[in-house]
Amino acid sequence: MKIGILCYPTYGGSGVVATELGIELAARGHQVHFISYSMPMRLNMGFSDNIFFHKVEMASYPLFDFPLYSIALASKIVEVAKFNGLDLVHAHYAIPHATSAYLAREIIKEEVLSKKKNNRNIKIITTLHGTDITLTGLEISFLPTMKFSVQKSDGVTAVSEFLKQKTQSQYEITKDIKVIPNFINQDIYKKINNNETKCLKDKLSKNGEKILVHTSNFRALKRVDDAIRAFKIINDKIPSKLLLIGDGPERSKCEYLVKDLGLVENVKFYGEQESFTEILSVSDLFLMPSQSESFGLSALEAMACGVPVVSSNAGGLPELNLHGETGYIAEIGDVEKMADYALRLLEDPNKYKIFSENALDRATTLFSAEKIIPEYEKYYEEILAEN
Numbered sequence: 070m071k072i073g074i075l076c077y078p079t080y081g082g083s084g085v086v087a088t089e090l091g092i093e094l095a096a097r098g099h100q101v102h103f104i105s106y107s108m109p110m111r112l113n114m115g116f117s118d119n120i121f122f123h124k125v126e127m128a129s130y131p132l133f134d135f136p137l138y139s140i141a142l143a144s145k146i147v148e149v150a151k152f153n154g155l156d157l158v159h160a161h162y163a164i165p166h167a168t169s170a171y172l173a174r175e176i177i178k179e180e181v182l183s184k185k186k187n188n189r190n191i192k193i194i195t196t197l198h199g200t201d202i203t204l205t206g207l208e209i210s211f212l213p214t215m216k217f218s219v220q221k222s223d224g225v226t227a228v229s230e231f232l233k234q235k236t237q238s239q240y241e242i243t244k245d246i247k248v249i250p251n252f253i254n255q256d257i258y259k260k261i262n263n264n265e266t267k268c269l270k271d272k273l274s275k276n277g278e279k280i281l282v283h284t285s286n287f288r289a290l291k292r293v294d295d296a297i298r299a300f301k302i303i304n305d306k307i308p309s310k311l312l313l314i315g316d317g318p319e320r321s322k323c324e325y326l327v328k329d330l331g332l333v334e335n336v337k338f339y340g341e342q343e344s345f346t347e348i349l350s351v352s353d354l355f356l357m358p359s360q361s362e363s364f365g366l367s368a369l370e371a372m373a374c375g376v377p378v379v380s381s382n383a384g385g386l387p388e389l390n391l392h393g394e395t396g397y398i399a400e401i402g403d404v405e406k407m408a409d410y411a412l413r414l415l416e417d418p419n420k421y422k423i424f425s426e427n428a429l430d431r432a433t434t435l436f437s438a439e440k441i442i443p444e445y446e447k448y449y450e451e452i453l454a455e456n
């Protein structure tokens with residue numbers, strides 16, 4: 070198949086899933102065309118002769134107070150589809166990708182009708198990732214357009230059962246939605262046991278401290294302050310360290326909180342990091358106290374490295390993290406409970422070993438690329454076969 074992928078190229082789960090999906094599809098022989106305003110972060114991994122990147126160029130003009138990205142993207146899709154004979158366009162994150170894809174498909178349809186050369190109709194598949202439904206999609210300035218574009222897609226997928234239900238109930242979208250969860254590449258996400266990780270462990274945990282980790286884009290809905298407050302309770306009972314990976318609007322507030330709680334020696338802010346597996350490989354527990362989380366890709370990445378998860382019960386997290394098996398789940402904001410669960414695991418080596426094995430097993434059997442990519446391929450084929 071010849072597949073166009075629309076995504077955000079920067080930090081963020083939807084862009085990561087879109088990029089990894091494209092790489093996996095290309096490895097299975099499909100031709101993949103990424104279309105975005107800059108090169109997706111994880112695409113910088115060497116040359117492949119069936120992965121192409123098309124940059125959306127933005128024209129500027131004094132009249133255009135605001136960048137007209139959605140229109141420029143639609144025009145680029147038309148061009149890429151025409152010159153490369155795309156079969157389908159897969160839009161990751163509805164706003165604005167599903168809308169630009171809809172516009173492009175309608176333009177191409179008109180051209181096919183008027184028998185312009187080199188044109189064939191394309192199908193659109195939209196994958197809903199989370200905040201496009203639970204947050205930004207609710208904005209009154211996006212709502213009608215988002216709803217229309219999702220409804221007009223030829224196929225729609227959501228990354229969890231929770232997100233599917235939410236989309237259908239909140240927006241009265243009647244379109245059938247297929248649930249295809251996030252996935253991990255096991256060649257990348259696996260526990261690394263080498264000299265480097267041994268040195269890292271020795272450095273971070275000089276006196277055998279337990280290592281807790283959290284990663285996110287530090288937006289308010291990630292409740293990073295809850296991770297810090299829960300850690301304070303844990304750290305009062307057992308020697309421990311908290312590693313915070315990522316950056317975003319709440320980071321300064323969190324740095325002040327760490328200072329106020331007297332935790333500066335035990336909580337480290339590393340900012341954005343390219344390679345996360347080394348850190349996961351030396352970590353004992355992953356904290357995800359989110360207010361809203363449609364799936365929780367970073368928790369899955371931790372599980373794939375054998376790291377159990379203590380999370381909130383937000384959104385699709387209970388579909389990933391099984392309470393009492395791969396980790397524990399507490400009510401959103403219940404930091405005492407989160408700390409209590411973390412201590413139960415960290416203070417009981419036998420229990421910890423079982424949870425760690427369960428986490429690894431669940432991540433690799435249910436959410437591996439080998440299992441999930443064929444689900445996307447099958448869905449593409451089904452949508453292409455429809456009239």
Ligand code: GMT
Nearest residue numbers: 081082083198199361362363364365366
């Ligand atoms: O909000 C984010 O964390 C980023 C966001 C995105 O779209 O880039 O992530 C969402 O998509 C991920 C991949 O499908 C999911 O694993 C995350 O749970 C989801 N985030 C939220 O729902 C908050």
